[in-house]
Structure formats: C-alpha cells, structure tokens
Amino acid sequence: MINHYVPTSLNDALKYLSTHDCYIMSGGTDLMVQKHVSSLVLPRFDKDVLYVGELKELQYIKEDKDGNILIGAETKYADLLLSPIVPEIYKTVIKEIASPNIRNMATMVGNIGNASPAGDSLVPLILNDAEVVLKSVNGERVLKVSEYILGVKKTARKNDEIIVEIRLLKQNLRYLYRKVGARKAESITKVSCLVGYQIKEKKLIDFRVAFGSVGVTIIRNLEIENKYKNIEVKDLDVDRVISDYYQLVTPIDDQRSNKEYRHKVAMNLLRKFLLELKGGIDE
Amino acid sequence: MKINFKLNGSNVTVDVVPSKRLLDVLREDLHLTGTKEGCGEGECGACTVLVDNRPINSCIAPIANIANKEVITIEGFRETKAYRVIADAFADMGGSQCGFCTPGMILATYAVLRDNPHPTEEEARIALSGNLCRCTGYQAIVNAVLKASEKGIKL
Structure with a gap:
C-alpha cells in the first residue's frame, strides 16, 4: 500500500520522513514523468510519496551577511530568474533549462535530488562550491553539492533527510558557459562546459572548469585547476589544459548523442573558452 | 484526499489521490475538456493552464501541488x-x-x-x-x- 502524504509544515514532513522511505516530490516535473503510465491512469509509485513542493517555509531567496545567497529548497526556477540577488551565471544556465511552463513548476533542488548527469544547474553549483543543507528530526548537516551527488541518480541523502536549503557561496569569478542540445528550448543537454576564472594583475588567480553530461556526474578536477592558478595568463598553455581534461571527459552513447561527438564538442568548447580567457585580459 | 482550489473564479473541492494529474482532474472529474493532452510528459504545452497566474503543464502537476491555488483554464479565460x-x-x-x-x-x-x-x-x-x-x-x-x-x- 502506497501512502501519499501532503505535510502542513516542514516539521510535519520531517516526522513523516523519520518513519517512511519516500519519494520526495517538489514540482513534479521529473518524478511525474518518470512514474507516468498513460492518460487517466495514476502515476505508478513503488513507495510512499511526500509532497513538499508547496511548503511556503521552503520558498525564499535571501542574502546572508557574508554575501552568500540562501535559497529555500522549494523555490521555483522562475522565482530565481526574477530575483535581483541570484548571481547572473545561475540565471544564464536556468534560462536554457526546459521551457517557461516547466520553470514555473520545477526547482533547483529537484535537479540536485534526482542527480542526473545532465542536470544543467549542477554545473554552476559544483563549479561554485555550492552547498546543500540537509535536515532530519535528528538535526542538520551541510554538504557541498559535489559531495551530495555520488553518481547517476545516487546521492548521500539518508532516508530520513530532506534538502531544505541551497547555499550559493559568494564568488568573484567571471564565467564562460555553453550548453549544447538539439534545440534552443526543451532540450536535454548533450554536453555543456563552464569555465570560471579571476584575473588580477595579469595573473590567473582563480581557474575552474566543469563539464556536464559527459560523465557519471559533473566533471570537475581540483588538482588540474590548482596547476594553473597563479600563473601569468599569457603563459596558460591551451593545449596542455586540454590534454589534462582529455581522459577525464568520459561520455557515453545514448538516444541524444554519441560519445565521440560529445568528447569532441567538450574539448572544442574548452579550447574556445581558454582562448577567450587569454584574449580577454584588459586590466 | 480532499483538495480545495479555485477554478475559473469558483471554489472547488475534489476527493482524489494526491498524485492525480491536474489535467485528469480538470478533464475527468470536472469535465472541462478545453485543456488538451498532447505528449503527457511536459514537453508540448497542450495542457497549459494558469496556476496563480503563471502558465504550467497540467499533465505533470500532481493535484497535491494545486491545493489552495487559483487555476484558470481556457474555459475561464474565455470570459475575459x-x-x-x-x-x-x-x-x-x-x-x-x-x-x-x-x-x-x-x-x-x-x-x-x-x-x-x-x-x-x-x-x-x-x-x-x-x-x-x-x-x-x-x-x-x-x-x-x-x-x-x-x-x-x-x-
């Protein structure tokens, strides 16, 4: 017997979670598709469902005293786009997710929770070291999004926990981003690349690279990034950076694309962005 | 479970499973067939309705998420x-x-x-x-x- 529970508050939801292994339903734009059977037939769930999507106490966007942006887990993408305090890079990425209707329903926490390698918002979240706050009746813990996502559809969430907040830590980066899909709207990413960097006195003082849809999760490698920090921008060896990432990018064949194409495009995007980064020193 | 919401200006209550799609509630329980089902997967927008004045895809909206909201379908919008x-x-x-x-x-x-x-x-x-x-x-x-x-x- 599958139970459907619509909590009246976060505490109510946490109590339910402490004794039930559930699907946690936010906007439903992924789960309702996954569990869809056909017209007039109820979606087929194999365990309880907890509906937290409309909990008002989990819908907020605020800034803390250190300039970090705190997002209530059930805030819709459309509200992130409307907010003056959400960093531009997230908006750039969100604008290319699905369609306006979906962005009115879907949440960033859903993208994190379902842990798809093609989750577009995971790319800036992981590049920017964003965190999630997990809560249960027993307390709270904070994980980086990169620690939370363990693999394809695998996360570090315990059965009694729920993500209550996403923390976008303050960054001073410039970004270069491109999503490649079959269409401009409503496309699931074939490959995406995001480069974040900061240049000071012609030195590359911060350098980060993330790829989406070309591995079991978002690809980011701190060891490689650290090699290029604090070098003169003019000394950045584009071919060397590309060869560092060459083996790390491990796409697969699926209905949307194939591994050769994805690998080639990932490397081409990285090259294009590195050349732009090198060409763009103007201070 | 009983779910209340406002539909085209009037209060309605339906007694359905919370996972039931808003689209099916509109078409089957409330007999408003102006809202269409195309893909059933949130891609085609044939099932678009306004919820709290924003367009959404009713084919992937569980009715639980509509509780206490205001829904406008093409039938209601036609009066404007x-x-x-x-x-x-x-x-x-x-x-x-x-x-x-x-x-x-x-x-x-x-x-x-x-x-x-x-x-x-x-x-x-x-x-x-x-x-x-x-x-x-x-x-x-x-x-x-x-x-x-x-x-x-x-x-």
Missing part, C-alpha cells in the same frame, strides 16, 4: 477581454489550424503579454518555446502574438 483580443489575433493571422495546441498557445500568449506588453519577436518565441504546434510552422502564431500585442490586451 484579453481572450477576445488574443483569439481574434490568432484568427486574423492564421495562428490556429487543427486547434489542438491553441488553448495552450492562447494562455502562453496571455502570460507573455501580461508581463511584457510589447515583446520582440525573439521574446515572443522564447515565451512560447514550451508550446509545440505541428501545423503552422510557428510563424503564424508568432505573428498572432505580435498582432495581439499591437492591439493591447487591456487588463
């Missing part, structure tokens, strides 16, 4: 002046052929013109990017949005 302007523009510009996508297109058009009364062609295309049409090739629909924008939807 804005509908008349938009519907006339679609008729004038040939923006509707088989008509299956039209209820969704009309509501998506309303949503963009309400927030942005004079969209550029590009903005109109982005606003309608989640509504698919297999007949018109889209240009006629975009023309209809721009025509409705010229006339103004007078809220």
Whole structure:
C-alpha cells in the first residue's frame, strides 16, 4: 500500500520522513514523468510519496551577511530568474533549462535530488562550491553539492533527510558557459562546459572548469585547476589544459548523442573558452 | 484526499489521490475538456493552464501541488477581454489550424503579454518555446502574438 502524504509544515514532513522511505516530490516535473503510465491512469509509485513542493517555509531567496545567497529548497526556477540577488551565471544556465511552463513548476533542488548527469544547474553549483543543507528530526548537516551527488541518480541523502536549503557561496569569478542540445528550448543537454576564472594583475588567480553530461556526474578536477592558478595568463598553455581534461571527459552513447561527438564538442568548447580567457585580459 | 482550489473564479473541492494529474482532474472529474493532452510528459504545452497566474503543464502537476491555488483554464479565460483580443489575433493571422495546441498557445500568449506588453519577436518565441504546434510552422502564431500585442490586451 502506497501512502501519499501532503505535510502542513516542514516539521510535519520531517516526522513523516523519520518513519517512511519516500519519494520526495517538489514540482513534479521529473518524478511525474518518470512514474507516468498513460492518460487517466495514476502515476505508478513503488513507495510512499511526500509532497513538499508547496511548503511556503521552503520558498525564499535571501542574502546572508557574508554575501552568500540562501535559497529555500522549494523555490521555483522562475522565482530565481526574477530575483535581483541570484548571481547572473545561475540565471544564464536556468534560462536554457526546459521551457517557461516547466520553470514555473520545477526547482533547483529537484535537479540536485534526482542527480542526473545532465542536470544543467549542477554545473554552476559544483563549479561554485555550492552547498546543500540537509535536515532530519535528528538535526542538520551541510554538504557541498559535489559531495551530495555520488553518481547517476545516487546521492548521500539518508532516508530520513530532506534538502531544505541551497547555499550559493559568494564568488568573484567571471564565467564562460555553453550548453549544447538539439534545440534552443526543451532540450536535454548533450554536453555543456563552464569555465570560471579571476584575473588580477595579469595573473590567473582563480581557474575552474566543469563539464556536464559527459560523465557519471559533473566533471570537475581540483588538482588540474590548482596547476594553473597563479600563473601569468599569457603563459596558460591551451593545449596542455586540454590534454589534462582529455581522459577525464568520459561520455557515453545514448538516444541524444554519441560519445565521440560529445568528447569532441567538450574539448572544442574548452579550447574556445581558454582562448577567450587569454584574449580577454584588459586590466 | 480532499483538495480545495479555485477554478475559473469558483471554489472547488475534489476527493482524489494526491498524485492525480491536474489535467485528469480538470478533464475527468470536472469535465472541462478545453485543456488538451498532447505528449503527457511536459514537453508540448497542450495542457497549459494558469496556476496563480503563471502558465504550467497540467499533465505533470500532481493535484497535491494545486491545493489552495487559483487555476484558470481556457474555459475561464474565455470570459475575459484579453481572450477576445488574443483569439481574434490568432484568427486574423492564421495562428490556429487543427486547434489542438491553441488553448495552450492562447494562455502562453496571455502570460507573455501580461508581463511584457510589447515583446520582440525573439521574446515572443522564447515565451512560447514550451508550446509545440505541428501545423503552422510557428510563424503564424508568432505573428498572432505580435498582432495581439499591437492591439493591447487591456487588463
């Protein structure tokens, strides 16, 4: 017997979670598709469902005293786009997710929770070291999004926990981003690349690279990034950076694309962005 | 489970499983068949309705998420002046052929013109990017949005 529970508050939801292994339903734009059977037939769930999507106490966007942006887990993408305090890079990425209707329903926490390698918002979240706050009746813990996502559809969430907040830590980066899909709207990413960097006195003082849809999760490698920090921008060896990432990018064949194409495009995007980064020193 | 919401201006209560799709509640429980089902996967926008004034895909909205909200379907929207302007523009510009996508297109058009009364062609295309049409090739629909924008939807 599958139970459907619509909590009246976060505490109510946490109590339910402490004794039930559930699907946690936010906007439903992924789960309702996954569990869809056909017209007039109820979606087929194999365990309880907890509906937290409309909990008002989990819908907020605020800034803390250190300039970090705190997002209530059930805030819709459309509200992130409307907010003056959400960093531009997230908006750039969100604008290319699905369609306006979906962005009115879907949440960033859903993208994190379902842990798809093609989750577009995971790319800036992981590049920017964003965190999630997990809560249960027993307390709270904070994980980086990169620690939370363990693999394809695998996360570090315990059965009694729920993500209550996403923390976008303050960054001073410039970004270069491109999503490649079959269409401009409503496309699931074939490959995406995001480069974040900061240049000071012609030195590359911060350098980060993330790829989406070309591995079991978002690809980011701190060891490689650290090699290029604090070098003169003019000394950045584009071919060397590309060869560092060459083996790390491990796409697969699926209905949307194939591994050769994805690998080639990932490397081409990285090259294009590195050349732009090198060409763009103007201070 | 009993779920209350406002539908086209009136309070309604349905007693259904919380996972039931808003689309099925509208069409089967409440007999409002103006909202269409195309893909059933949130991609085509034929099932577009307004929830708290924003367009959503009712085919992937569990009714639990609609509790205490305000839903407007094409049947309710038809009673407004804005509908008349938009519907006339679609008729004038040939923006509707088989008509299956039209209820969704009309509501998506309303949503963009309400927030942005004079969209550029590009903005109109982005606003309608989640509504698919297999007949018109889209240009006629975009023309209809721009025509409705010229006339103004007078809220």
